[in-house]
Structure formats: C-alpha cells, structure tokens
Amino acid sequence: MQITKVCCQGCGASLEVDEAIRFVTCNYCHARLEVVHDTSTTHTKLLEQLDQRTESLARDIKVLKLENELERLDREWESTRQAMMVRGKDGSVSEPNATSATFGGIMAIVGGVAWMIFTGSIGFGPFPLFGLVVIGVGIFGMISGNRKASEFESLRSRYQARRGQLISEIQREKLVSR
Numbered sequence: 001m002q003i004t005k006v007c008c009q010g011c012g013a014s015l016e017v018d019e020a021i022r023f024v025t026c027n028y029c030h031a032r033l034e035v036v037h038d039t040s041t042t043h044t045k046l047l048e049q050l051d052q053r054t055e056s057l058a059r060d061i062k063v064l065k066l067e068n069e070l071e072r073l074d075r076e077w078e079s080t081r082q083a084m085m086v087r088g089k090d091g092s093v094s095e096p097n098a099t100s101a102t103f104g105g106i107m108a109i110v111g112g113v114a115w116m117i118f119t120g121s122i123g124f125g126p127f128p129l130f131g132l133v134v135i136g137v138g139i140f141g142m143i144s145g146n147r148k149a150s151e152f153e154s155l156r157s158r159y160q161a162r163r164g165q166l167i168s169e170i171q172r173e174k175l176v177s178r
C-alpha cells in the first residue's frame with residue numbers, strides 16, 4: 001500500500017490516499033473525487049459534488065418526514081390509549097389491566113356467592129337469586145376486561161415496535177448525512 005497526498009478539487013484540503021484507490025470521498029467537504037494517476041503526478045478530479053448536496057438535502061427532508069411521522073404516531077397512540085382507559089369505581093382512570101380485571105371479577109363472584117348463602121340461610125324469599133346476577137356480571141367483567149387488556153397490550157407493542165423502527169431510521173439517516 002502506497003500513500004499519496006492529493007488535493008481535493010472540491011475544497012482544496014490535502015488528502016492522503018492509497019495509490020491503489022480510484023475513488024475517494026473528501027473527509028472535509030464530502031465531495032466524491034476520482035484519483036487520477038498521471039505519469040508524473042497524482043491528482044483528483046471532482047465528481048458529483050452537486051449530487052452530493054442534492055442528496056444531503058433529500059436526506060434532510062427524509063429525516064423531517066420521519067420525525068413528523070414519529071410525532072403523528074405518538075399522538076395517535078396517546079388518543080388510542082386515552083380512549084381505552086378504564087374508569088375505576090373510585091373515579092380513577094387506568095390502563096386496561098388483566099390482573100385487576102380478574103381480581104374485580106373474582107370479588108364480584110365471591111360477593112354474589114356470599115349474598116346467596118347469606119340471604120338463603122335467613123330465608124329471604126327470592127332475594128338469593130340476585131346473587132346470580134352479581135356472579136354473572138363478575139364473570140362477564142372478567143372476560144371482557146381480560147380481552148380489552150390483551151387488545152391494549154398488542155396495540156401498545158405494535159406502537160412501540162413502529163416507534164423503535166422510526167427512531168432507528170432517523171438515527172441512520174442522520175449518521176449518513178453527517
């Protein structure tokens with residue numbers, strides 16, 4: 001490997017290039033250069049400097065578009081999330097959660113059974129049947145709450161995957177244009 005010094009035709013910087021290399025990109029102005037080996041000297045010829053600028057502009061626009069898409073994705077997810085929020089009995093709102101849906105359902109079932117046993121044991125007429133309604137509501141709540149929680153989780157993981165993809169695309173574009 002033999003190193004030669006050549007002058008960049010784009011910005012005038014002095015570059016060290018391997019004799020065997022035919023094309024080189026300037027470290028300073030990023031111009032693409034052809035290394036021309038004459039009998040007496042080695043010099044560079046400018047290639048596509050304008051293309052380079054156009055390319056970097058196109059990349060800037062691409063980054064901007066990706067960033068807009070990221071913002072839109074975040075906004076959309078936030079509105080989906082808000083729409084799926086579950087209101088608790090105490091008025092608090094939280095994300096759909098399988099554990100709390102199951103727990104709430106079990107509590108209702110236990111309450112319904114207790115009601116039936118209690119009202120039945122003191123001979124409360126038709127009232128024990130009301131416990132069945134409570135049990136039914138508990139089972140229904142448990143199933144629908146779990147379904148909603150799993151739907152929420154799959155939407156969230158899809159959002160996060162897309163978000164990660166966009167971020168890495170943005171980073172890649174920024175790295176290239178530097």
Ligand SMILES: [Zn+2]
Binds near residue numbers: 008010011013027029
């Ligand atoms: Zn240069």
